[in-house]
Amino acid sequence: EVQLVESGGGLVQPGGSLRLSCAASGFTFSDHYMDWVRQAPGKGLEWVGRTRNKANSYTTEYAASVKGRFTISRDDSKNSLYLQMNSLKTEDTAVYYCARLPYDFSPFDYWGQGTLVTVSS
């Protein structure tokens, strides 16, 4: 059974940093692209960024709203995905989901349960 479990969310002050993790199981993690998608309270889904697999050189892409502040990485030996968030703003407050996809342009076929990040003073 495919499982994605996020962790690391919490309360952080504006300007602070936080690192989210996503533990994967039930599939060959190294074969897949992995994305982060967030959802502000009461709002819709917003794509955050992507890391491709080893075959595609682990290249990353980011939404303009987080580029230069957020960094996505992965450790295939630990079946884990990470999101390092720096210079956090109040508008980054959201539930952050990790999601799996096989390749570019494909759908997100599995999602984690999400972890809440609150940026507030």
Next chain:
Amino acid sequence: QSVLTQPPSVSGAPGQRVTISCTGSSSNIGAGYDVHWYQQLPGTAPKLLIYGNSNRPSGVPDRFSGSKSGTSASLAITGLQAEDEADYYCQSYDSSLSAPVVFGGGTKLTVL
């Protein structure tokens, strides 16, 4: 302001048919990118409902169907059931540099 436009809400009585539209542009849906649909039940993560414009993953009832034409796509739900009450999101890709993955703003389906 979402790149893909969906109606904020739709409603229907049990057993009825409803449709949810998703309107894009020439840089996303109109460029030939597939549209995918997700269902988000209250308090839960999104779940893939329709992929590749009109395909259902295993386990999704055939009451759910999708279509795409030009710069728009639609999700149809027939034989509405109370458990269909949820938020629905369309998703595609965009050739712009700001965000290659784009979502609709979401549509709240209320079963009357």
